Amino acid sequence: MTTSNLLPVIELSVGHDPKASVIWMHGLGADGNDFVPVVKELGLPEHLAVRFIFPHAPLRPVTINTGYMMRAWYDILGLDSIERKVDEAGIRTSQRAIEALIAKEEARGIAPEKLVLAGFSQGGAIALQTGLRYPKRLAGIVGLSTYLALAESLPSEAHPANRGIPIFLGHGKQDNVIPFTAGANSKERLTELGYRVQWHEYPMAHTVSMEEITDIGRWLAARIADDGSQ
Template structure:
């Protein structure tokens, strides 16, 4: 597993950022995908924040006929009743995200001022990594996603992030990751005692302005001023 730093897009909402949001894109997209969301936020409501949007590595994706695209892990089955994600890819991406957290530490931003965020596949990696990260984070933002390798969380969970705030949101009409499947992850995390804000929206596999406003409010609460 390589900890080589991934290429990233970075946006800073003010000079000398004191906080960071590491935001992971979905399958087949890239780090530019969620850049416009920052422009939609009220920057005055947030502390000076560095938004980091890494580009996932290029890899073949089984369910797409082996086509090579940006992906955080291989998806080996369409059936949500089976293991869909390859464990090696999840672990490799987690190591790469840990390296980005370490870089923010080196730039003066401690773990407790860092949010891990992601959409779809990126949200899955954000959840997986954050809940196993050895130091307390500011929060986890998981949009249109689910908990990967859920069966290993009990043994691998970090005590430091047992009470990390989590914002999960999902589209009621999501045809890529079914709403009911995401609810299973929400139920598992809730049963394990994680504090979760759960929201649903009338959207398919994407985000809407109402969701952006809710995300902004949540980020303001976990990042502070």
Template sequence: MALETLEGTTGPHPVVSIIVLHGLGADGNDFVPVAQQLDLRPVGHVRYIFPHAPVRAVTLNGGARMRAWYDIASLELSQREDETGLRQSRLDVQALIDREVERGVAAERIVLMGFSQGCAMTLLTGLRAPQRLAGLVGLSGYLPLAAMTASERTAANSHTPIFMAHGRHDPIVQPALGTISRDALRALGHEVEWHDYPMEHAVCAEEISDLNRWLLKVLVPA
């Protein structure tokens, strides 16, 4: 595998996989506490996969090297996008999906989830995946390479449910970019459940509760 990962399961022989992509400068450990707050017992045993993004120089941060799914040139996130980095990381994340299928988890019981940069990678990868996934979760992020989505998305995930959430006071990924992304996806016919919360670039308890309810809905028992 190109990506190093952390993994945890809620029991033997998991029938659901949730792949969680962290944000800029974090690593796979970042969302382990969030996963620990989810109660998905009705859907069966779950395998959580927390990959570490590659270490690369990030232009916005003065060229400092850190874990990042792609480079960021400025806070105008939808401008001057690192298409090369985005597409390489998409292949790496798709490989994680493929591995879960090889391990015996049905694609339609795999959820791809991400925060900030991880949200961008979730939407980029999930909409282009050849397998029909259970759902996509985009937290505090946006739709990258938006102009190419219509021509590059696969029919397999044209009806895959999407959960998007954002902080109303987010100073990093402006809330407007989140709503623009939501509206672009809906205009393409995607089912998007949208939530916003009185927080900054973070995750809150109400959001986790809403996410838990949505996951139980899309991860129907085998």
């Protein structure tokens, strides 16, 4: 993917001369603006200089919304088929688009081990899809109210570079869009495969809470600590 074909993004830097980056993917029907306000709520230490990148998913027809065009990382064929029948082609296309953004950050001087992939719902599925298969070690993956979209192919496609990658998974117990069981099943699958999963449950629906944002901020600070000890 050439520079001219990169996804459009919103960038927000915390601190001077960032040495770490977070690429954060929104959910179905939203756009990159969705999580921009969260940055100031994370409570990151002042000494950490971080570039936050919020890409806009492409516009595409979404089956569950009668083919209505909206921003989506891949098509959703039905809420009852989230863990079974998925738009594999769309998922892999979005994976390549995020890999291109990672490469751009590396060209800007951000080491892959200082880059975190984060996402909510569909965006979280793409964060997991990309990060677990990426050929260079990343700092971590944050998946919020999400699931493993192509779980069956992960054992054969997972890259050794990220076998030990720290993973933050958070899910609402009252989630009526991505069932809590879908998130819990994904956590169990990842754990069975030997991944380091930090699992968080929250009394909420398909959203994020201040408690979750605080937990994410603490986790992010540890992952991108300047001393590289985490």
